């Protein structure tokens with residue numbers, strides 16, 4: 320079941336309903352397939368205030384192989400982000416370790432960092 324605009328009054332009605340519950344316009348198969356932009360609207364219908372288009376996904380029919388390929392592609396697409404995050408974290412940890420080792424002092428600090 321999906322909500323589709325009525326071809327006549329443009330109110331949202333169920334696609335399973337035989338007719339519009341507001342204006343009794345029959346909602347046939349052609350009206351379900353074609354958007355109601357082809358049907359004339361009675362009265363002073365607003366031209367620009369159509370409102371947000373709503374999409375209802377009821378079935379997601381995909382084969383197992385295509386689903387696996389989708390996940391593989393998503394994993395491959397995440398590799399550059401992982402590399403960037405690794406570089407950023409390495410820089411942060413290097414800076415923190417440098418500051419910590421320098422603040423420990425000559426007794427506990429690294430010999431390389433002693434003045």
Ligand SMILES: [Zn+2]
Pocket residue numbers: 325326327328329330339340341342343344
């Ligand atoms: Zn209607």
